[in-house]
Amino acid sequence: MSLLISRxxxxxxxxxxxxxxxxxxxxRRAGWNVLLLDKDAPASGASSGNAGSISTGSVVPVAVPGLALQVPGWLIDPKSPLSVRWAYLPRAVPWLLRLLLAGNEKAAHRSASVIAPLTLGALDAWxxxxxPADQHKYLRVNGQLLVSRSVEMGKGDRFSLDLRRKNGVNVQEIGAEDIRRLxxxxxxxxxxxxxxxxxxxxTNPKAAIEALFNYFLAEGGEFQKIEVSGLIRDNNGSVVAIxxxxxxxxxGQVVFAAGAYSGRFAALIGDRIPLDTERxxxxxxxRPGVELNRPTSDIERRYFATSMSTGLRIAGTVEIAGxxxxxxxxxxxxLLKHGCEMLPELDTANAEFWMGRRPSIPDSIPVIGRSARAENAWYAFGHGHIGVTTAPTTGRLLSELVSDLPRHISPDPYTPSRFC
Ligand SMILES: Cc1cc2nc3c(=O)[nH]c(=O)nc-3n(C[C@H](O)[C@H](O)[C@H](O)COP(=O)(O)OP(=O)(O)OC[C@H]3O[C@@H](n4cnc5c(N)ncnc54)[C@H](O)[C@@H]3O)c2cc1C
Incomplete structure (x- = not known):
């Protein structure tokens, strides 16, 4: 069957x-006829089970100086924030090497400076x-807290704090008394x-994204539940059909925003983009019996705990397993055990577990822009740990690019052709 749509x-x-x-x-708001496709219901992937943090200050890339030294210890510690499935390791090696190479001071500074335009305005963008009614339901602006058991910050923490400050993040160093007060x-x-x-x-990332989806439908957008399996290109390389x-x-135009699954489409077009998943x-x-006023992260164990309308969510860890x-x-x-140590009053009854796939690029810089090989194909993926934070800014920038409108931030650092 062939479904023809005006191009x-x-x-x-x-x-x-x-x-x-x-x-x-x-x-849609820029005047396009938009058909949105997903193999599942909207907001079923990574976007459903995340920590919900609108992390305006998350400008620090995953790869920072010192990461390479930490990794061996993490790999032998079952409680560490990183695990690798050995069967997947051979496939992951090129991506992991790029990650480690991105962990030098200069590269980390560059990554932070180009991540910042996506995160700093995230609250305004959301x-x-x-x-107004959905803001009241879903958006809270109570800050974010990162806490450590050490009495003073380590070298890596100092580097991350400097990166945040250099890039315009308002961040305050606090002691035990202030932690208790907050x-x-x-x-x-x-x-x-x-x-x-x-x-x-x-307060409920899945429901907040469903709210955006409902505006899209109400404003004339179309949705079909379909799994895209491939694409057809013409002699010029343009994508004529999926x-x-x-x-x-x-x-007409096609945007690939399939999260961790996007790499396959880029490869079919001929764009070699180093996308893998950090699960x-x-x-x-x-009913946890305790409440946090804001997303709170344990710095050493690298997870977030967030009070949501659905309960207390403890989310994090990285698993390299494809x-x-x-x-x-x-x-x-x-994570549940960590949560009990973080929150001694936590009642863990009826806890539910979830796994999701972060779409990750080694330098933590998402890919937003036109394919280097197909003039009507666009990419918006690779948002790693900050996809919920940066979704509205990404959507706006992508729409400006496709519509050839003035850009509200420079698109250059995110262009897919940076890998050519
Ligand atoms: C544990 C955890 C905690 C996190 N915490 C935060 C946080 O606090 N703040 C933050 O900003 N970010 C956080 N993130 C990151 C964030 O969740 C992701 O960056 C973001 O959800 C990625 O969104 P996406 O739309 O690119 O991908 P997804 O949400 O995964 O969406 C991709 C969609 O593409 C569809 N799809 C895939 N293949 C096909 C196909 N062939 N045909 C049709 N449809 C297809 C999928 O079904 C899916 O619905 C967290 C992630 C995890 C895993």
């Missing part, structure tokens, strides 16, 4: 996570998209921390 002012967006939905909504439920073990007041969170098992869908886990406890390996919920059980 003028028509955009097909593949992937209805935070990024795809934000792109689709902005494109406020601009959510209706979050009385936290363990007394925490001795110092960083407080980022101009940060926020979503394919599913039994259908060809003709496209993460969460545990959500419906797209297809079955979840190992021991990682989520470990």
């Amino acid at each position: 003028s002012r028509h955009v097909t967006v593949v992937g209805a996570g935070a990024i795809g939905v934000a792109c689709a909504l902005y494109l 406020s601009a998209l959510l209706s 979050e009385p439920g936290l363990s007394k073990d925490y001795q110092w921390g960083l407080y980022v007041p101009d940060s926020g969170h979503l 394919t599913t098992n039994d259908t060809e869908l003709e496209v 993460g886990y969460n545990v959500t406890i419906p 797209l297809n390996a079955a979840p190992r919920y021991e990682r989520a059980e470990m």
